[in-house]
Amino acid sequence: MTDAAEGAKRPLIEGAASRRPTGLLLVAIPVFLVGWLVIWPIINAIGRTLWRPDASGTMGFDLSSYVFFFSDQYSINNLTITLWTTLMCAILLLVICLPIALYLRFSHGRLPAYVQALAIFPMFVPSIILAYAFIRVLGPNGMVDILLNSVGLPKIRTPYLTPWGPVIGLVWDNIPLTVLILLSGLGNVANHAIEAARDVGANRLQVFWHIILPRISNSLLVAISFAVLGIFSSFTLPYLLGPAAPEMMGPFMNRTFREVNDPLNAITQAVITFGFCIAFGLFYVRSVARNQGQ
Amino acid sequence: MSVLKISEVSKIFAGPTVAVDKFSLDVADGELVCLLGPSGSGKSTLLRMIGGFERPTSGLITIDGEDITHQPPEKRPTGMVFQSHALWTHMNVFKNLAFGLKLRRLPASEIKQRVEAVLELVGLAGYGGRGVNQLSGGQQQRVALARSLVLEPKILLLDEPFASLDQHLRERLREEVRDIQQRLKITTLFVTHGQDEALAMADRIVVMRDGRTEQVDRPDIIYREPQTPFVAGFIGTMNLVEGEVSNGHFKRAGFAVDMPIADGPAVLAVRPEALDLTAAEPGTARVHRVTDYGTHGLVDLDLRDGTRLKSMVAHPDLFKPGQGVDLRPQAVSAYRDNQRAYRS
Structure with missing residues (x-):
């Protein structure tokens, strides 16, 4: 078989299945860092201001800090x-x-x-x-x-x-x-x-x-x-x-x-x-x- | 009904580069004049000066006797069609055409009527609502033409409008533009470096070189009677052979032609279709290559010193590479000191 024929049979880009782990690994670190240093603090901050213990120590939904901000x-x-x-x-x-x-x-x-x-x-x-x-x-x-x-x-x-x-x-x-x-x-x-x-x-x-x-x-x-x-x-x-x-x-x-x-x-x-x-x-x-x- | 007069116009860019050098031309009412020349000959600069996009270093441009030399583009009674179409992609076809009319504060009903009329004229009726990016290259060029025509300019300026189109479309559009121009009888200046376009469309052709006029004439005269070797070589295919004239004969490497002019160096010009061949051994020249175009053939020939000539033949199958031939020019011109010295 000639080189050209072999080239025609071989896909220009290697199979997607074999590339997937490499691709995921490449994006894994930045995704992890964004999740850890950006997304998680946001969720955590929102959670901590909305889900708080009351006087008895029971956790519950609470808007009081926002009420305070917008009334102050x-x-x-x-x-x-x-x-x-x-x-x-x-x-x-x-x-x-x-x-x-x-x-x-x-x-x-x-x-x-x-x-x-x-x-x-x-x-x-x-x-x-x-x-x-x-x-x-x-x-x-x-x-x-x-x-x-x-x-x-x-x-x-x-x-x-x-x-x-x-x-x-x-x-x-x-x-x-x-x-x-x-x-x-x-x-x-x-x-x-x-x-x-x-x-x-x-x-x-x-x-x-x-x-x-x-x-x-x-x-x-x-x-x-x-x-x-x-x-x-x-x-x-x-x-x-x-x-x-x-x-x-x-x-x-x-x-x-x-x-x-x-x-x-x-x-x-x-x-x-x-x-x-x-x-x-x-x-x-x-x-x-x-x-x-x- | 407008007359354009260009008198001794020059444009010198920093450098200094002389783009246009004391150029003069009168364009008659309703006439279509082509500015033809190679890249850098100053034709586009000249057109841009008429349109107001470049300021002449010196000279005078008038339209119907009114001096417009230093008027800004928006004040000039000219309409320009650009090579790149220059359509405004954030507006649809209707808005592109209506923009200039709106600036003139015409009533909405009149704007609509005029836009629709001009769209009809360029064969794009019903395309008003389309985005310009949805149109083909040819349609975009028609919109660009319509945008200029809708304002009814006194002078229409076309700056290589078909350069970005394919050959087939170019041929079709140039016929359409010529039809529209003749129907509207609008004075038109057309810049091109395509000789076919110029020969097919123009009432007169101005051949430009280095910012100067080489020749101004009707297309047929430009083709048949070029006044300078540059025009001879630029328009169509021409064999230009440098040689010596002595005792009434032009001679170059065994190739001789009767030429009753004074002795001295000269440039012989003969069109391929005017150079007949007859088989002869060893002959004046030797066939280098034969190209069969179906309707005719083109034979490349080498004189004894290697000078290459072309001859157009009706039956290319009669000639083979390496074959000896004699040359029989039917119509020749000769140039000396950049001027025509002889025509048979």
Whole structure:
């Protein structure tokens, strides 16, 4: 029998049955780790906040920690400031990153390359360094204050330790990823599609609104979902730059657990935070699925 | 009813690269002119300058006497069909066609009527609700054409619109486009590097090379009376043989042709269909290969110095590789200093 004939008889891929154990082994470790370090803690946390002993020590279904959270004005304020910070960051990220991405997509030459490097730079700066840089520049007696003072102008009203502190820090921190995702989406908008729109009479704004925006809607959703997921559960920047009260959910959980020594309410806060993140996550999954569908 | 006038238009890109060099052309009302040339000859750049997508470095472009040289694309009375179709995939066929009309704030009833009429014109009646990704390449190209036509542009610009289609579809579509163009009497500029397309469709052909015009003429004249060796070699198949003229004879490796021009170097041009063969031993040339195309045959010949020529024959079975033949050119041209010096 010739080699070609043998090749024709032999399947290109070895039998599925013989491959199955190897394939399962390859995925077993990551699946186990995800189950152990992610899924189990989630189930455990939900179980521990919903299935608790009563005064007599009998285990039963109990919503009291959630009732407490949603009836406690301080907790509500913290959740509200977290949602507000997330919303502000999302809006600011769009307002800042979309023009940058548009500029990078439709410009050529050396300057856009520098702008891109500058936009990506925050990715390489650790959050804690960023926070202290922020304090040294915009904080009380920071560089801006010193400069203003040197020319006889009054000090700025510093955003440090106000709700705007974490907003500024988180926006800075999330610019690179948002720009990269938007740039990738804009890369899928063909130049000819834009030229064809201009050819039929669309001005630049109409091209953006009717052609570019619908074509990058999925990228926008993905970028915002990613940013929101990170911002909602962020800790370092809100902890270092934000006010003592109200505080974002990250520092709130940490303080409830470590300083107040109240693990049950800390876990309840974590489950509620997880609930919001899951909602944003579903938003992301939906946009990805729609993207793949197209 | 529009006239396009291009006067001394140049485009120099950074580098500097001269893409279009002082190009001038008048396109008459209702005329279809093909810009034909190899890649990099500047034809697409020229079309993009007319469409407003490139700014000329110098020169003037007018439509019906109105200077449009520096107008943005959205203000120009031109419609462009792109090679890649450039359809908007997030809109269905109807919305693709209606988009330009909506920007002009036409009433919905008029938009519907005009879109349906143009879909009928391009043979896609009833396709309005389809997604553009559901259409074949040929249908997508028709939608792209319809999108331009629905706006009733004064000048239609076609940038290699059939380049991404297969040969069969290309031939069918070019006939359809020509029919539509003649029916609407719309002034059209068509860019192609396919000589068949240009010869089949154009009222006039502009052969471009290095951003300049080599020759502007009717297709039959371009084919029969090329003015430069480049045009002679670019349009159709042409045997171009460099040689010497002395005492009224062009000579190259034993191949001689009467040529009553001054002595000196010259390039002889003879079409394969104008080069007759007769069997002879040893003969002026030797048969290298015979290809039978069914309707005719093509014989590859080698002169004594190895110069390769082609001859079209009615009966290819009469010739065999290695056989000696004499050459009898029926119609020849000769070029000297990049100009035609002789035509028999």
